[in-house]
Every structure is written in structure tokens, then in C-alpha cells.
Amino acid sequence: MATLDRLYDIAAKLDSQNLKSSGINAEYGTINIQNHTISLLESTNKSLDQLNNQRGNKTTQYYTTQSYTIEKMATLDRLYDIAAKLDSQNLTAQTATPESRELYKEIISSVHSTQPGSKQLGAQFISKYFGIFPELSTTAIDGLIDLCEEDDSATRIQAIRAIPQICKESREHTPRLADILVQLLQTDRPVELDNIKNALVSLLRVDSKGTLEAIFSQIQSDQTAEDGTPDDSLKIKAVSFLREKIVPLKDLLVDNQENQRFLGEKFKTMITDCSSQVQTSLLDLLKFFPLYRGQVQVISIPSGSSSTPTTLPIIPSDSEPFDFDAPFEPKPDYAQKLISKLVFKRNSIQQSASSSPPPNASKEITYLGTKVLPTLTPIINPKRLADEFHVPLLQILADLSPYSALIPLLFKF
Secondary structure (H helix, E strand, C coil): CCCHHHHHHHHHHHHHCCCECCECCCCCCHHHHHHHHHHHHHHHHHHHHHHHHHHCCCCCCEEECCCCEEECCCCHHHHHHHHHHHHHCCCCCCCCCHHHHHHHHHHHHHHHCCCHHHHHHHHHHHHHCHHHCHHHHHHHHHHHHHHHCCCCHHHHHHHHHHHHHHHHHCHHHHHHHHHHHHHHCCCCCHHHHHHHHHHHHHHHHHCHHHHHHHHHHHHHCCCECCCCCECCHHHHHHHHHHHHHCCCCHHHHHCCHHHHHHHHHHHHHHCCCCCHHHHHHHHHHHCCCHHHCCCEEEEECCCCCCCCCEEEEECCCCCCCCCCCCCCCCCHHHHHHHHHHHHHHHHHHHHCCCCCCCCCCHHHHHHHHHHHHHHHHHHCCCCCCCCCCHHHHHHHHHHHHHHCCCHHHHCCC
């Protein structure tokens, strides 16, 4: 494509001849003028052909005249001109016109510009006018994602900064864009990493559930290194991000019981199916959530007599139903389920101890006193279980005792 210097040189030569369409200066010569013009057009077409071949004929638009073709590629001036036109119309999604849609398409096309400045400004304008053109949302987001993968760091940062604005306009796009941001956490550029984390925090405030889903989707995914070995680097970076932001986002993650429950259930499904390093990071993070404090360490009995037992935590949970009217079964898996339920109940009560009416644990106390304690001895297996179950159960009974008036009736000596 003709360079700026070449264009200015041609323009200077043409201007110096005071040429007019009705009478070309004979001294300069018609052939020379045509040669300059043909040279310019040929170089333009040649560069465009190369660009078109590189892109596979994707997402480029062309203007065609009788003698040449030029790519409709937005420059900085053109982008500012489009923005001025859109701003002057005070458009909404209901009042957008076909002409304004074409202008927004031109903004989107700037992501394929050869000028980094145009790409950066295009990212800014894509997010600015995103809400006005919902029918172009997929194309706009695809363009923004392309910019997140650019070689130029400044362009990537501008695209990352544009993501929160799009999610504010349309929350339904949050999980997809959050997923992209989590993958970008692997960058080794500090400034870029700060922008990625800030964008993720913004998305957590826009749609905490959708953003957390995206984060845990990456934590649960299986990643492999180039040599084919498991690679937990992204998982660890994702968990580290949550650990880093847990205090600044206390109102959103810690004080919100719905999000606490969501996180706890995610941890519970992952804890036995991840590396020891990821497991340690998850358990360390879980300590910050009042509903999940006090994980109980027990020995997990694997199936098969030749299998080696492992020590894993019981994560508090109330997601699984538990029949407090049924007899207690002195089996390890049944005891684990009960402990999980009771620890969650204890934490819930302690978190809302000052509420009115006061919390009550009579159902749980009755079950422990009448159905569990009489069967503690059969649970004990000296080879493997020892105190792993009956000590936690007695501790929970003591913790719940202040929240029931039945203790004197159940334990008369």
C-alpha cells in the first residue's frame, strides 16, 4: 500500500502543475500523470490483495469504482468523524437507523486496521456504542476478542478495558468475556495483568454469578503443557486472583450467602479431583467464608481393600438432603454427610446469632442426642477411623448446644 511519503510526493508533483480536468499542462504530459496515478492504484491494489489473502477474505469491505478498488478501512480521523455523527443523533436501540448501523459496522471493521491507533480507538468506540446496536453484538464482541489476542500490548489493554462497559450494557455476555479474561491471567506483563484483574473485578460487580462460573470453568478445565504433562498454572492463577480479591470484595463474596453457597459447592465438587497444590489453595481460600469455616479432616475410605486411604476435608454443605427422622447409619459415608450438614448449620447459626428470632438447632441436637451418640462405638474402626468421626460429632454437639433448650432433657444424669 502506498506510503504517506509517496502520497505526499505525488500530490506535490500534481499540485505544482496547476492541473485542471479540462486542460492538462502539455509540458508535464498526460502520460506522466497517468503513470503516477496508475502506480498509486496498482500499489494500493497489490497491498490489498496481499491483505485479503492473509485474512482469508474475512470481515473486510470494499468500495469499487470503474478503475480501482480500495479497502474501507477506518483511520483515526474517520473513526472520530463516525463518533461525532453518532453522538449528534442521540441514538438508542429503538431509534438506530440503517445508516447508523453501517457506521457502527465501520467502527467494528477497525479491529482489522493496520494501524494500532485505529484498533485502540475502535475498541473504545465498540464499547461506547455497543448498547445501541444489539443486533451487531456478536460481531462486536468477536472483534473485541480478536483485539485481546493482538501482538501489540497497548491494543490488548484497550480491548480489556472495553469489556466491563459491554457487560454493563448486556449482562448476558459476562460469562463469555470473563472466560477470556481468566485465560489472559497467564500474561507476564504487570501493567496488562493489573488491567485484566481490574476488569474481572468490574465483571464480578456486574454479574458475580456469571463471572464466578467462568473462573471456576477454567479452574476445573484440564490444561496440558507442550510436552503433554498436566499444567495447573492457569488454575493456580485463577484461585490466586480470588484469594487476592477476597478482602476487597468482602461485601460481594463473603457477606453474600448466595455466593458463599455457590463457591462452597464448587469447591466441594473439585476438591477430590485436583492436584495437591490447587487443593491447598482452594482450602486456604475457603477459610475466608463464614459458612465454610472449620473443615473437618477425616480419612476417606476408598473402594477396594487394596486401595490406600487418603486424608481429605469434609466441606460444610447443605445442598444434599438429610433425613433427621431416619435412623442413623454407622457408616463412614453417612457420617461424612451428617458432619457436612451439621458444620454448615453451626456456621449459619454463628453468622446470624444476633438475628431475631434467634436461631434454633433443636432438630439437630435431638438427632445427635437420641440417634447418633448411642451408635458412636460401632463407627470406630481402630485401623483407620479412630477419632476421625466421633470427635467432630461431639465437637459439633457442643457448638450447637447454646442454640437449643433440649440439652437438659436429652442428657439427664
